[in-house]
Amino acid sequence: MTDTFVRVAMLPPELPPASQRGAIKWMRENLFSSITNGALTVIGVVVVYMILSSVTPWLWHSVWNAGSESECRAIVEAKFGPGATGACWAVINERWPQYMFGLYPNDLYWRPTLAAVILLVAAAPVLFLSLPRQLLWVTILFPAIAFYLLWGGTIWAPVSAMLGFVVMGLAYRILLPMVGVTVAGSLGFVAACLWWLFLSGFVSDTLASILPLALRPVDSDSFGGFLLAFVIGVTAISFSLPLGLLLALGRQSNMLIVKTLCVGFIEFIRGVPLITLLFTAALLLGYFLPPETKFDLILKVIILVTFFAAAYLAEVIRGGLAALPRGQYEAADALGLDYWRAQRLIIMPQALKISIPGIVSTFIGLFKDTTLVTFVGLFDPLKGVTTFVRADSNWKAIYWEPYIFVGAIFFVICFGMSRYSMYLEKKLKTDHH
């Protein structure tokens, strides 16, 4: 009888071979899975190295406090030896107010700052649905508050302008049971227009003479920098969405004339560059309006930028509408919902959800395009302010820093917007794929 060996204790499990675990496995799979891949990795690493090796020392040698570019250079050379180059952020440090507010009066910087804070509060309930709904009142009142803070003058002008919307709402409410959404809506709009044209000015003047409550008025010409970008961007974004919605509905409509007008508008706006539209705002609106009208350039630009964004949004939303299965429309009809109820309760919630990425990227595009207003003489942060700063002999030799600074701010905002759209998409996702 031979001895037999029976193992009674379990052996601990062996680790996988060295090439199949940990960093080596990861590298084999992700970096060197084939010859091409290996070559790509090497090229990628070389590119990264080249970029970092040229940019890092320059960033490392940053100077934050100096009076001029030559002073910056002297500081860098004194610290890091002759020939060393470094970023001169002192220019941003010194010209910060201009980048933020343009030529807004120095002592009034608190007003745009406060408006920006209120903007955050006003935007929060729209962006995050978990916040208390009462905050929406701030959102509704924000246009008046921001106008009052930024432009100054009497508080009654924005208040009575807002009253126009109240008039519109009241007229709509009263007329709705009698004539239906379309007619009530248009009559409400007409009522508001009548208010703005004939009564609003009188009311605000009267109230102002009784109780002025005025802030020092600030002229639009002194707006600039990111203040200007935000004024144009935020206003255009908030007005272009409803306008784009209406245009998209008009384009989908069965009414031939409405449809033709909408298609014409959308295709025209989408077919020409924004710059030509901005020039239209600056040069041609004067021709199209009655001879004596005086119109603020910023307002003209906002109107044209809004039209521009609305046309693009209309196409995005139309895509969402087209992507909805026909059965949704039919189901809404079968439930006996009228056109507007069907749109509000069935169609739009789904169509808008589908079009979120497109809508947000249109907004991002719009915000980036606010830099183009520099070509009609407005003081945008990218070209307007930078040209102004570099006209100073102290900062003439600054090339990269202003662009990097402005670019970084744009990047943060636009990247934030695109991440938000991803978050929203995920949150609203209800299917199980």
Add this chain to the structure above:
Amino acid sequence: MATTSDVPNASFRLSMLIYDTRYRAITIQVVVLILFGLALAWLLNNTAQNLAVKGKQFDYTFLGSRAGYDITQALIPYTNDSSHFRALLVGLINTLVLALIGCILATFVGVTAGVLRLSKNWVVARLMTVYVEIFRNIPLLLWILFIFVPLTELTQPPSAFKLTEAMIAAGEEPVATMKLDHTVAFTNRGTYMPFPVLEHSVPAIPGVPVNATFLVIVLVLAGSFYANARIVMAARSVQEATGVRPTTWWKSLLVLFGPIAVLLAALGFHLNYPVPPTGFNFKGGFVVPHPFLALLVALTLYTGAFIAEIVRAGILAISRGQTEAAYALGLRPNRTMNLVILPQALRVIIPPLISQYLNLTKNTSLGIAVSYMDLRGTLGGVTLNQTGRELECMLLMMGIYLTISLIISTLMNFYNNSVRLKER
């Protein structure tokens, strides 16, 4: 969606125009039409009044008068004695050239970046993500200026590249040197690049207005492509008859590149390199003006980032099952990509790609930032300022841009329809 209501048995009343859904649509349309007409009449009336106040006439005769300004980048003969219309054409050609080259390069960059972003290679995929995110989230204007400003302000004049015998003897170096193995020189006047030239030319054929050399090259190329198509067709018929595909790649290579190589060699094809000056300026080579270069690079990289996203989304839109099915059929990864994934992804990719091409074309108008003499620079810039005819110039310029956009989208829609999935 139209709702149906009970059929009223009462006869027509005026109030039914508003209350009855059958008539309401007509009422609304009539009102809209009247309002539109009124608004149009109001605008036209205002315009007429404004023109009268300014003492101007609406006419386009100024297009025939002398322009009186110079354009640095003119691809058709142009002097400052030419007409404004000629200037318009020069600008239009500059716009189209920039848009065409930009679209080609952006497609190349975008497809490469989009495919690489999906690669399993960690480094390359991350690198491409960084590229796409950075370029998509920063205004195009910034990229144009970011390239243009250093290009014009940090470069030396051509005379700085001068290297004379005396300097060599004294062991001195020129102030500036050429880049990329001494083939490209960035100067403050423009970028000097090598340029392909032909030493000899084919004698002109009497009665044919086209350049004979050009004609011969085109004919040879067309012949090569035709021969290659025949080779491929022959191979296919052999494959269908016997199941074995004959090897054709070397024949194709020979037929495609052989004749043109022989022709170019016979014509004395070579690159004309820019030679550093002994006096003030470079000899030979080809000058690319800074505005063009800055715009081209910025537009390419910016639009490329958007195209990369489109390509990526298109490839991701094809369900994994397609790849797996192709593998199950025994197709190799390359052929899976070429025969199964890309043809399907193309259908998703093309519509947004069209709008990127349109965007790029419209974005060439940002040439205003670097004084590029495109359509906006000539017609909407100098001509407008010199003649003071804002209304005419702007309307004409918008009309031209609109026409370009409509032509591009029509052409691309034709292509889109040809690759579209044909269903029942």
